[in-house]
Every structure is written in C-alpha cells, then in structure tokens.
Amino acid sequence: NAGVTQTPKFQVLKTGQSMTLQCAQDMNHNSMYWYRQDPGMGLRLIYYSASEGTTDKGEVPNGYNVSRLNKREFSLRLESAAPSQTSVYFCASSGTGDYGYTFGSGTRLTVV
Amino acid sequence: GQQLNQSPQSMFIQEGEDVSMNCTSSSIFNTWLWYKQDPGEGPVLLIALYKAGELTSNGRLTAQFGITRKDSFLNISASIPSDVGIYFCAGRGGGSNYKLTFGKGTLLTVNP
Numbered sequence: 001n002a003g004v005t006q007t008p009k010f011q012v013l014k015t016g017q018s019m020t021l022q023c024a025q026d027m028n029h030n031s032m033y034w035y036r037q038d039p040g041m042g043l044r045l046i047y048y049s050a051s052e053g054t055t056d057k058g059e060v061p062n063g064y065n066v067s068r069l070n071k072r073e074f075s076l077r078l079e080s081a082a083p084s085q086t087s088v089y090f091c092a093s094s095g096t097g098d099y100g101y102t103f104g105s106g107t108r109l110t111v112v
Numbered sequence: 113g114q115q116l117n118q119s120p121q122s123m124f125i126q127e128g129e130d131v132s133m134n135c136t137s138s139s140i141f142n143t144w145l146w147y148k149q150d151p152g153e154g155p156v157l158l159i160a161l162y163k164a165g166e167l168t169s170n171g172r173l174t175a176q177f178g179i180t181r182k183d184s185f186l187n188i189s190a191s192i193p194s195d196v197g198i199y200f201c202a203g204r205g206g207g208s209n210y211k212l213t214f215g216k217g218t219l220l221t222v223n224p
C-alpha cells in the first residue's frame with residue numbers, strides 16, 4: 001500500500017548508544033518531516049526537509065541529525081541516546097499543493 | 113512562533129453523545145486540518161478546510177473554519193466506541209510557509 005513506512009517499530013537503547021530511524025515514502029512527495037510525540041506535549045517538529053537536498057531544524061532539534069538520502073527517504077539519527085529521547089517518533093510527508101501530511105505508523109523508542 | 117490552543121485536553125463521554133472540540137490561534141491561518149490518531153498508529157487526516165467560514169462534513173464529523181481565520185471547530189455526532197483516540201487540529205499560514213502547526217490534541221474516550 002502507498003504511504004509512509006517507518007522502521008523499526010520498536011527499539012530499546014542504552015544511554016549513549018546510537019541508532020538511525022528510517023523513513024521512506026512512495027507518494028513522490030517533496031517534503032518530509034520528523035516529529036516526536038510525548039504525553040501532554042502533542043507533536044513536536046524535530047527536523048524537516050522541504051525538498052530533496054535540503055534540511056532544516058524544527059522546534060526540538062538538539063540531540064538529533066537527519067539525512068535526506070533521496071526524494072523517497074529521510075532518516076533521523078541519534079548519535080548518543082539519552083533517556084529524555086524516550087518517545088514515539090513519527091515521520092510524515094507532503095506533496096506540492098497538498099496541504100495535508102501523511103504520517104507513518106511511528107517508532108516507539110525507549111532509552112534506558 | 114505560531115501556537116495553537118486546543119481544548120478540551122480530554123473528554124470522557126457516553127456512546128451516542130455528541131462531541132465538540134476547538135482550536136484557537138494567536139495568528140491567522142489559511143488552512144485548517146483535523147487529524148485523528150488511533151492508539152498505536154500515526155495521525156490520519158479527517159477533514160481539511162481552506163476558506164474562512166467553510167463548513168465541511170465527513171460522515172458524522174463536521175468541521176468549521178472560523179470567520180476570523182484564527183479558530184476552527186470539530187463536532188462528532190452520535191459517538192461510537194471506535195471514535196476513541198486523539199484528535200489534533202493543525203493550521204498552516206500563507207505564502208511559502210507549507211509547515212503545519214499542530215495543537216496538543218484532545219483525548220476522546222467513549223464509554224459503551
């Protein structure tokens with residue numbers, strides 16, 4: 001089915017470990033986004049990519065890096081995981097003139 | 113930056129009751145959207161509104177784009193257990209600002 005695919009669905013990390021969250025979309029969308037969702041905080045934008053080759057910081061970028069590998073793929077990297085990064089991470093994409101975002105099903109990350 | 117105030121934060125209702133929730137902004141938006149997030153899933157677009165005063169329905173859901181362009185309302189009629197989830201409003205400003213600003217969500221619980 002067309003949409004946004006995120007991997008992995010679940011991950012447990014030890015403090016200080018690194019990992020990359022993968023996201024791919026097959027809708028030919030130009031823009032992609034990474035959000036984190038915490039109880040009572042709603043969706044907070046970490047990084048976004050307006051188009052292939054560009055990335056920009058969102059509201060809560062500290063501790064994260066991103067790579068827009070090509071038009072389809074946008075990855076989120078945690079270089080040295082901290083317990084404060086325990087969260088549910090969502091990737092989303094949107095197309096030109098398309099006002100809505102399509103979200104992936106999320107990655108539930110726990111840092112111990 | 114732009115902020116959205118979404119209320120109520122949570123609602124606990126009986127099956128069959130009608131539900132209302134709203135979002136207000138300190139700045140004008142050109143687009144309002146309403147999303148629903150089922151437990152364990154990513155948000156899914158319910159309704160998009162593109163014009164001040166617009167009233168749009170999607171089944172038992174009705175949403176309105178406020179005349180001032182600073183607010184939006186979502187109503188759910190005759191609630192059913194599968195309406196359970198988190199409802200998010202989102203707004204977009206004009207020009208090249210394609211990014212959405214999200215409210216913090218309304219958690220809806222429906223008691224059968």
